[in-house]
Amino acid sequence: MDDGYLVLMDARGRRHWVPPADGVVRVDGLGAVDATRIRASVGRRIEIGGRPFLVLRPSLEDALGSLEREAQTIGAKDIGALLLRIGAGPGARVLEAGTGSGSLTMALAHAVGPAGALVSCDLRREAIDVARRNVERAGLAGRVDFRVADVRKGVPDRDLDAIVLDIPDPWAAVPAAWDALRPCGHLATFSPNMEQVKETAKALRAKPFVGVRTIEVIEREMEVRDVGVRPSHAALGHTGYLTFARKVLDTF
Ligand SMILES: C[S@@+](CC[C@H](N)C(=O)[O-])C[C@H]1O[C@@H](n2cnc3c(N)ncnc32)[C@H](O)[C@@H]1O
Structure with a gap:
């Protein structure tokens, strides 16, 4: 940056x-x-x-906090937990769908670094146009291969280290994600509702995946002052659930 x-x-x-x-x-x-x-x-x-x-x-957080929005975004609290659990680091090969406003795109591009590769797919060209502007402003242009594509219909890439799905029906893309991941590669989904999580877990259990688990990240801001240090009164708003799994070739 x-x-x-x-x-x-x-x-x-x-x-x-x-x-x-x-x-x-x-x-x-x-x-x-x-x-x-x-x-x-x-x-x-x-x-x-x-x-x-x-x-x-x-900072990257400044960029996430002030991006041009055209869809609901994944924010800093969920991004932190997600990046760690999918092992997104320098040199990783990652695919995400959908791009939306590109909030997660920026964090992934930052994490994989210049030696990594990030493919970002969305059904809608308008979303990609907005995300591209946000990624450029964050100084991360050139690290993202944007594609207008329906990830449920298949992913041409192979041997990916990680795939992240933030689409309304991630379960429909689980078979294509399994095909595109390398053995032990990570799949993560972000969904606002429990019904989506249940469908996704069902689809994950129908394929050779291990470590299927879902978490909700809860963050509370503290008000630190001379007297009366306590949690902020700001409401603990719901964002979404993160579901994780790793591709394997055999099961028990
Ligand atoms: C909630 S937004 C994603 C927000 C994004 N993760 C961010 O942090 O800014 C969901 C996006 O998924 C896209 N989408 C929905 N179904 C899709 C599919 N099957 N393949 C690719 N993109 C899809 C939508 O067009 C929308 O832009």
Whole structure:
């Protein structure tokens, strides 16, 4: 995330993205600003139009938190648990469907690194267009092979290390996922409803998969101050269930 956008953060924590250019550029919410002055002030406080801002290099979480949305996204709390459990690391070969707004796409592209390979499929070209813009802004362009495809109808790729399904009927893509994974490769699905989880588990048990399990990740923010440190009153909202399995060639 070092080679591109910068973020101007105001005193309330609101973030404005500054495109990777010098001279006068347009920034959403602020209008025309001097990008050259901003680029020379990373980590510092500057005044723009009489208001103070901190100039920050965006983190991956900044990018996830401010992406252009066109579908429900997977957020940071679920992404963290998912990446670890599918072993998404440098050099991994991963496929995901659907792309949606590209929130998970950005995290996967970041995790597999330049030596890895990420294929991202969606039925809809509009979703891919939005996701492509989000991935570019995060400085991860070139790491994702976007495809308009229905993952239930088959995946041409083989020997993948991991597949992630965030589609309404992931169970319908389980046979194609098994074919495309390498032995011991990871499959993960993200579903908001228990009915989806049940169907998915049934499909996984009908194929040689091991370690079939489902979790819900619950995250609570703490309010840390001089007196009265306690969990935030913000509601514990439901996002979705993560189901995991690993492909094997034989079963007991
Ligand atoms: C909830 S969104 C995915 C959000 C995405 N994971 C993110 O974090 O931004 C679901 C997407 O799956 C796509 N989709 C639905 N069925 C599909 C299928 N069979 N193959 C590929 N994409 C599919 C939809 O078009 C939609 O964009």
